[in-house]
Every structure is written in C-alpha cells, then in structure tokens.
C-alpha cells in the first residue's frame with residue numbers, strides 16, 4: 342500500500358475572526374446536545390425527544406458522529422466517557438485503544454533499525470485495538486433508558502440514507518483524498534475525487550456493521566466476520582494485530598479526577614491514560630494564584646502567564662504521563678495545590694525558554710529542542726456534551742487520531758481503523774503527529790494504552806452541575822478546554838462566547854506560542870517583544886463544545902464552537 346503521508350501536510354482551515362457576541366447560546370429547558378459533528382447532535386436530540394435520557398442521547402450522538410464525519414472518529418477507534426448522574430454518581434469509562442500483544446521495541450523501526458515515524462501513522466502497524474463500541478455499550482447498559490437498537494437507529498439511518506457533505510467535511514476529505522487506499526477511497530470519494538458540496542455520503546457496509554452491533558453488541562467487534570475483517574486488513578498492511586487482541590480488549594472503569602478552582606468550582610475530568618484531566622487541573626491550580634479577570638481576557642499579561650503555565654504542564658506530561666497500568670503516574674502530586682504553588686513561583690515576566698534550563702529548576706531531561714518543521718493534522722477526534730432535564734451529564738471525546746486514522750477501512754465493514762499507536766512515544770524525544778514528545782512512561786509496550794490528551798470534563802458550581810465541556814484536536818484539547826473554562830469562570834462569558842473567543846496554545850515542545858488570527862497585531866508584537874516565538878495558528882485551536890446550566894432559571898445553554906461544523910441542539914418538551 343502506498344504510504345500515507347498526509348500527517349505531514351497542512352490542513353487549511355481558515356481562522357475565524359473573534360466571534361464573541363456574534364451568536365447567542367442555544368437554549369433548551371429539558372435537555373441539550375452539543376457536538377463538533379453537527380448532524381450527530383441532531384441524532385442525540387431525536388433520542389431525547391423519544392424519551393431517552395442524556396446517556397441514550399450521548400450514545401446515539403457518538404455512533405452518529407462516526408457516520409457523519411468518518412474521518413474524525415468512529416467504531417474503529419476509542420474514546421473516554423465521563424458521566425455524572427443527577428444523584429452525584431460519577432464514572433470515567435476508559436475505552437482507549439490498546440497496543441496489540443505482539444508489538445515490540447522494533448515495531449516502529451525501518452529495516453535498518455532507524456525510527457520510522459510513518460509506521461505509527463499509516464497502515465497496519467499504526468492500528469491499535471479499538472474499544473469505542475465496548476465503552477458505549479457499557480455506558481448504555483449501566484445508565485441508558487431506551488433499547489440499544491433504538492439508540493443505534495439514527496446512525497444506521499444516516500448510513501443508509503446518506504449524510505450531506507458540508508464545507509468542513511469536503512475540505513477534510515479533499516485534503517487527504519489522494520492518499521486514501523482503495524477500500525477507503527471507494528466509500529469516501531465520488532468517482533475517485535473529493536465529493537462536491539451537498540453530495541450524500543452513503544455507507545452501506547457501515548450500515549450492515551451497525552446492524553450487527555445493534556443485534557450482538559460489542560461481541561460483533563471481537564469475534565465473527567467483522568473481527569476477522571479487521572485483523573485481515575491490518576495484517577495485510579503490515580500490522581501484528583490478532584483475533585486474540587480483539588477478544589482480549591479490556592474496558593476500564595476509572596475514578597474521575599476532581600480538582601477545585603477558585604473555591605466554588607469543582608472540576609471533574611479524565612484520569613490517565615489521558616493526560617487531559619491531570620494537566621487541566623494542574624494549570625488551573627497554577628492560575629488560581631493570579632487575578633485573570635483583572636488582567637483582562639486576551640491581554641498580553643494573561644496570555645504570557647497562561648502560556649507559561651501550559652509549558653510547565655506539558656513538560657510534566659512528556660516526562661510523567663502514561664498508561665497507569667504500566668507506569669506510576671504521580672497524579673496526586675501533579676494535581677496538588679502545593680505543587681501548583683511551587684510552579685506559580687517559577688512564573689516570571691520572561692518566557693522560560695529565554696533562560697537556561699538549569700534556571701527553571703526542572704529535571705535535566707527537559708532540554709530545549711528546535712521547533713519541528715511539521716504540522717499536525719488535527720481533525721481525527723470529536724467531542725460531544727449531553728445533558729437531560731434531570732441533570733444527568735455526559736461528556737465523550739472519541740478519536741481515530743488523525744483524519745481517517747491509519748487510512749485503512751476494514752474490508753467490507755465500512756470501519757475506518759485508527760492510527761492511535763502514534764500517540765505512544767515511539768522513540769524518545771521523537772515528535773508524534775501532534776509534535777508531542779515523550780519518554781519511558783509512554784513507550785510502546787504490548788497491551789498498553791497510548792497516552793491521550795482527551796479531556797471530557799464536567800464542572801460543578803457550589804456542588805451542582807454547571808458545565809459539560811470538551812474538545813477535539815490532540816494536545817490543543819487541553820488548552821481549548823482550559824480557555825473555555827477560564828472564559829466562563831474568570832471572564833463571565835456565556836457558553837457561546839466562551840467557545841468562540843480566540844485561543845492560543847503552547848505545548849512546551851516545540852517552543853512555539855501559537856495564536857489564532859483574531860488576536861490583534863499589537864498583542865502579537867508585545868508577546869514577541871517579551872521573547873515568545875509567536876506562530877500563526879493555521880487550524881484554529883480545538884473545537885470546544887460547552888453546556889451550561891442555569892439552575893435558577895431552569896435553562897440549559899449550549900455553545901457550539903464555530904471552528905468546526907459543530908451544533909448545539911436544545912430540547913424543550915413543549916416545542
């Protein structure tokens with residue numbers, strides 16, 4: 342198979358102007374679904390109308406997301422599910438993919454023993470054992486109200502009737518079209534070319550697969566013809582996955598992380614193997630020592646301060662984070678207020694790369710690398726937030742990693758297979774598709790989960806559900822979710838303004854402070870003068886999806902990020 346190289350290319354998503362105030366949040370009295378995949382949010386709404394709860398709506402939205410934007414997520418991948426029920430019960434379901442049992446330290450080397458970054462990004466070696474269906478099934482079994490077949494029905498209908506190709510979809514497919522292998526191209530392209538706007542993408546094979554899942558549940562993914570097709574496709578393309586890997590997939594239920602911010606707010610988020618919750622809480626803990634409101638949103642001082650805090654957290658990510666079943670992740674320390682106080686003391690009016698590393702007081706391993714001339718193609722993930730009238734809340738971030746994942750579609754099934762193996766540190770200090778680096782904690786090992794940045798999060802105010810939030814886009818997930826939360830808590834924005842406001846991102850390595858185009862030149866100039874290597878964001882930063890509850894007024898608000906084809910759909914019984 343032709344080696345897919347689209348990871349290295351540039352996805353041209355125009356930056357959006359600062360649109361705060363341009364649109365009001367969507368309102369609902371009895372429920373809300375917000376998704377970075379617009380038609381999928383409609384599927385969730387349909388389920389609320391049928392009497393489903395937030396869990397049913399979330400499962401329906403998650404399945405539909407993989408149909409409407411098959412380049413962004415799907416049942417050939419994995420995800421993290423965070424639930425908080427109205428009765429206060431909280432659960433984090435880890436449906437992350439895991440490495441096949443036969444991977445070795447040489448799996449991602451070329452025949453000469455040199456590290457081969459392409460091997461973890463395209464083709465069979467890139468594919469990790471999928472877990473999304475197991476995760477959604479477990480969520481639905483525990484807390485769903487409607488029948489399993491009912492929550493799958495909208496997605497099956499979308500497969501059969503087709504979904505209309507919109508501008509975001511067209512741009513994404515256009516970007517990778519020439520690299521798609523035949524099975525994927527035959528489904529996703531029209532006459533071998535990117536589909537025109539308005540074309541209906543019909544996915545007959547995927548419909549058959551979904552019907553089988555509706556009948557047999559997740560067993561359909563681990564045994565029988567679908568499982569055989571996955572293994573055959575992966576192995577024919579150089580991978581090592583076996584049927585035993587699929588059958589042996591182990592879903593994990595984990596204890597959600599809980600942090601606090603500015604006393605009133607409890608931040609509930611995803612524990613490892615995601616780095617999302619740890620670093621969201623770590624950065625918020627650091628920022629608590631500063632008066633962001635007084636600094637002003639988008640001010641030079643606040644961007645500098647927050648970017649420096651991001652850098653410290655991402656340095657910790659590279660060194661300490663990995664699958665907690667394989668490595669001891671110091672979660673308590675990293676999320677403690679005392680550690681944050683130490684970090685806060687390190688923040689100075691000068692960007693820390695301007696000082697020699699020994700002056701940071703950090704481990705020697707944190708040396709400075711030049712920026713990597715590689716642009717991540719960040720659209721292989723989606724997020725949905727759902728809530729019902731009872732206050733049950735669900736946040737799901739699901740992924741196949743980069744657009745169309747490994748590029749492979751399992752023969753005759755319509756399932757696009759992930760390239761999540763690239764989320765491992767396949768070699769020390771070697772940047773992955775998102776330019777993230779890592780070391781031993783996240784090295785490749787059999788049956789291990791690759792480190793993620795996905796950050797499904799629920800925020801309580803005075804102990805009551807207030808926000809459900811998350812975002813797609815690799816490491817920018819963490820910084821997008823962070824900024825959405827700060828915008829609401831510190832700057833008092835509504836849900837829509839909070840997701841639309843311009844964002845910035847720093848991930849420690851490479852040393853680049855990425856700014857969206859909507860920031861004025863004066864801000865850029867001032868940051869450059871301070872010593873920040875400012876870089877223009879070509880993709881936009883994340884696509885945050887927020888639900889906010891106003892308990893006093895009994896209104897649920899939805900904020901859908903305009904950077905993608907996102908949608909917030911409110912549900913009110915009287916409509």
Ligand code: GLY
Nearest residue numbers: 742793794795815
């Ligand atoms: N695949 C992106 C992430 O999990 O962070």
